[in-house]
Amino acid sequence: MLSPEMNRMLTRVENGAPMGNLIGRFWIPALLSEEIAEPDCPPVRVGLLGHRLVAFRDSEGRVGLLDARCPHRSVDLFFGRNEQGGLRCVYHGWKFGVDGACVDMPSEPSTSPMKAKVRARAYPVHESGGIVWAYLGPGQAPAAPDIEFMSLPESHVYASKRLMRCNFMQALEGSLDTSHLTFLHQMNLMSKDVFGVGDFQRFSDADGAPRFFCADTPYGMSISARRDGDDDTYYWRVTQWLMPVGVLVPTAPGSVCRANFFVPIDDRNCWWYRIRYQPERPLEQEEIEEYDTGDLDYSRRVPGTYESIGNKENDYLIDRGKQRAESFTGIPSAQLQDIAVQESQGEIADRSIEHLGTSDTAIAQTRRRLINAAQALEEGRMPPEALAASQYRIRAIAITLNRTRTFDEAAALAQLPPVQGTREKMK
Amino acid sequence: MLSPEMNRMLTRVENGAPMGNLIGRFWIPALLSEEIAEPDCPPVRVGLLGHRLVAFRDSEGRVGLLDARCPHRSVDLFFGRNEQGGLRCVYHGWKFGVDGACVDMPSEPSTSPMKAKVRARAYPVHESGGIVWAYLGPGQAPAAPDIEFMSLPESHVYASKRLMRCNFMQALEGSLDTSHLTFLHQMNLMSKDVFGVGDFQRFSDADGAPRFFCADTPYGMSISARRDGDDDTYYWRVTQWLMPVGVLVPTAPGSVCRANFFVPIDDRNCWWYRIRYQPERPLEQEEIEEYDTGDLDYSRRVPGTYESIGNKENDYLIDRGKQRAESFTGIPSAQLQDIAVQESQGEIADRSIEHLGTSDTAIAQTRRRLINAAQALEEGRMPPEALAASQYRIRAIAITLNRTRTFDEAAALAQLPPVQGTREKMK
Amino acid sequence: MLSPEMNRMLTRVENGAPMGNLIGRFWIPALLSEEIAEPDCPPVRVGLLGHRLVAFRDSEGRVGLLDARCPHRSVDLFFGRNEQGGLRCVYHGWKFGVDGACVDMPSEPSTSPMKAKVRARAYPVHESGGIVWAYLGPGQAPAAPDIEFMSLPESHVYASKRLMRCNFMQALEGSLDTSHLTFLHQMNLMSKDVFGVGDFQRFSDADGAPRFFCADTPYGMSISARRDGDDDTYYWRVTQWLMPVGVLVPTAPGSVCRANFFVPIDDRNCWWYRIRYQPERPLEQEEIEEYDTGDLDYSRRVPGTYESIGNKENDYLIDRGKQRAESFTGIPSAQLQDIAVQESQGEIADRSIEHLGTSDTAIAQTRRRLINAAQALEEGRMPPEALAASQYRIRAIAITLNRTRTFDEAAALAQLPPVQGTREKMK
Structure with missing residues (x-):
């Protein structure tokens, strides 16, 4: 829950608004x-x-x-x-x-x-x-971060985007929020491994109340969410928030990785950039086709555009019969389910009427970090995360660990080894 | 004619506006x-x-x-x-x-x-x-009024609604205004007894300048409009205003009755609820079909919605040839004619530029009653009409009476006998 | 370049704005x-x-x-x-x-x-x-101006209009601006004599940096633009600005003349009236067909309306292949090219961020004249141009003259002889 003033600070990006200035850095x-x-x-x-x-x-x-x-x-x-x-x-x-x-x-x-x-x-x-x-900021641009997919061969990466008719912050919050997998995307998951977490799916499905552990990092935040696994294990999902608008979403070791960026077009619209990357091999034709024209994970788009066929005007193609019998929402594709609920929070969600729970821990901390950084920038202090280009040697991971292991240990497993050689940065 | 301030008071319902508070009671x-x-x-x-x-x-x-x-x-x-x-x-x-x-x-x-x-x-x-x-008001809801159609068997009642893209008050005013029958709905009336007033139609057609007599009642107002009938009679139409947004519209004794409610969605849109009821018998299949899919009295609707096919964007399907040769407006159905002119007054009509005549007497009195009640409620005085649940034993009637009879006598004929037994109220 | 205040003064016409008051006179x-x-x-x-x-x-x-x-x-x-x-x-x-x-x-x-x-x-x-x-002004209307086409036989005149979804001033500026012919309308001109300037076209095509000479006149301004012609000649285009929103556009002697009027509907929309007239003969059927349904000079319209089929929503039918290979813009018809660029300046162009050059001389002077007249009217001084009905004996012309001739001499050639007899004015 935020005061209307803090909500404004968090969400507005136009005309020199502090959050727009921050993202511009x-x-x-x-x-x-x-x-x-x-x-x-x-x-x-x-x-x-x-x-x-x-x-x-x-x-x-x-x-x-x-x-x-x-x-x-x-x-x-x-x-x-x-x-x-x-x-x-x-x-x-x-x-x-x-x-x-x-x-x-x-x-x-x-x-x-x-x-x-x-x-x-x-x-x-x-x-x-x-x-x-x-x-888009003033002065000389800082070095660009070297996120893992940025230096992979083209064949290993697939990038796409979709328009969202709401403030970027709702989209970002959804991506940091593993709890909703248990509900919003339920049933989608039965037929195919949409989220690339394989056997772990049954843990997500069974436990909708994960416990969150958040740790500040040089690039943003490492968010470890713990669900019950088998008798002696916990199922951990370690999500990486790349300040200000990026997220690495957990997938199982060895499977295709995913990253999201939620870029404000203006106060009431944003682009959802979504990058799939496989560090170990080229993406297969079948995978790319599913990303490009499938309807399971990706929202199908109006040909020639990056807008979803399902949208606010047609209630996101909701099928009430399927909602009763087949999937939790009756809305096709996991992505469109996200777009539906996040747009439905309003063009700019009113955070003064919320009731946050423990499952919203990561969201609350992200908001605070962003507001603090925007306020600091207004006072002339640069966000150190904007200068942390070398600190992005991380992944998001989904794993099971023995119940004796702590969240620090889970988070540590998401570290990548340092890069060999140097990568040329462009200005 | 109203000052801009009084017009605002009369029409605005959103965000704690006095009229919204009043209707909420x-x-x-x-x-x-x-x-x-x-x-x-x-x-x-x-x-x-x-x-x-x-x-x-x-x-x-x-x-x-x-x-x-x-x-x-x-x-x-x-x-x-x-x-x-x-x-x-x-x-x-x-x-x-x-x-x-x-x-x-x-x-x-x-x-x-x-x-x-x-x-x-x-x-x-x-x-x-x-x-x-x-x-929608605060505190405990009062007893619900027992309007005649509310306790009839289901078979005797047909309820419908249509969207209007204007402030509710324009729609309400139209329903209280018998004078416009002579003009707006002319010709519609020749082919069929749309308004259920039978032979009296010729009196409506002949006299467009009825004289109005308004009497305050516990539930709102009884509005008697007198037109010339035959040599020794007057034709009376007694309309009932059910404060704040309901109207019983006169029909001839024994025919199907009608009620209207104009419910604000927001400041610039309202629902026109329309109830047909026959106290003495079930509605016939033919009657229901005309109400549901006909095009004479009811505005035809976009299938699967409660919006008229005729609307502002298509000029309400006006046919200028028919306007010249067949009906006064060239617009199909009496209901769509009402929607056309009332929406055309503007999203919220500017009542500071009007020129009201004697035929607007009932409208002027209704406005004053509503504004006074809204102002009283702001000062903490409840509208007594909201607590008058037992006072709704009335109908609207259309009759001819000898010229020696007064408007009080006409209005008295619109009283129903008290109910037998009691009706269960729901909360 | 104008301050935001002066830009507001120049463009706003609604609700008693000074420029609306001026145009109303x-x-x-x-x-x-x-x-x-x-x-x-x-x-x-x-x-x-x-x-x-x-x-x-x-x-x-x-x-x-x-x-x-x-x-x-x-x-x-x-x-x-x-x-x-x-x-x-x-x-x-x-x-x-x-x-x-x-x-x-x-x-x-x-x-x-x-x-x-x-x-x-x-x-x-x-x-x-x-x-x-x-x-639309107060008091008695002044005498109507007698522009040449107003007293020609009906057969000699063709009038049309198109909707423009921008402030009138952008449209007016475009019509005063001969420089853009060289660019925006390039290639259109190769196949047919769209602008009625015949052989002179090659001079327009070759020289995009005309030199402007503006002279105040009783009706507005005479704008002489000089381009290099052949070795010993200049190519002159003398445009007439009919204050406040009219323009006579140069054509070659003997060819069909053209006039434009850019009439504000409101602050953000205007009508482009376009009049073709041939003082010496009736327009031919072929000419009229081209104006009415052609696609070379005139923007094709949605049947039954005066709106262009090409518009902001469909990017004015731009064809990028044709832009590369056939015409400068890839947008069909000279008129739609104008509408495209002028609407693209914004609903109301922000003139505080411009960089005007010598080719914008006429535009700058027209703005100043209009702002001064609007301010004077606010102070109670009538624009003398509104009372200059008898001063419209002019044409716009395109000619070549020996390089020794001055702009005054070019402008003088655009004078018509005084009218024979008097023309009845209507109120």
């Missing part, structure tokens, strides 16, 4: 690489932290992320021509490079000093894991 | 019984006085009307499972009975005291006449 | 004559300067332009019956003539004095050039 997903697949392909719209941007890939394959408004008279650069070496506004032909420099201004005399002075607002980007990452 | 229709026809059927959404609610029928047939937001973290209980003995939220499995008590909280340890403390906000309901009535 | 297009083609035809909705109006043609062919709200209880007169000699509200039958007088009030006793007192708000209108012009 981190590298966040801006779009999928596939959205601008080829050099000189059409530009695409990008909404990020309340900013209206346009992304394009230039003739040399470099990505530009510009304020969508042409500096001349604000025409939308989305309609622009992506030409040799830059994006040209169609109104008067002003052309900008990926760095925002004006490379042509044909509506002014060739002697005009304007061309050298006018720049489009451009943001630093960096591409890895099938995602174009952006830094 | 009365029993009002919340939904049709048919919307939750069977025990354990899917829950349905209910919007009432700005509140977002969910209604369901439990395994024993009892109706629950709860705040739609789960007390845990505000997930919409509309997506809930209506299970044995209660409605279960799909996010974490919290389950609530019709009284709002939490009967299961499986995401918390079984020893947690939370389950006993947390309650969903539940509202008292009562079912009669094909309608689920609700009391 | 001029005759502006209210609707096309074809929208109310016949006496006693159905009334139509008109939105103008934030006012909701209804237009109708009475039995004698006179046009009425009334506030859409019936003075009785605000029912929309759009649903009214256009009967012999007036428009009758369908709710209670009140009937109004084109002058707003109440000619029948059948819901009141025939002895009532109300009928003589109540009036609908009616605005002066005047019909010419296929357009119904209206005066």
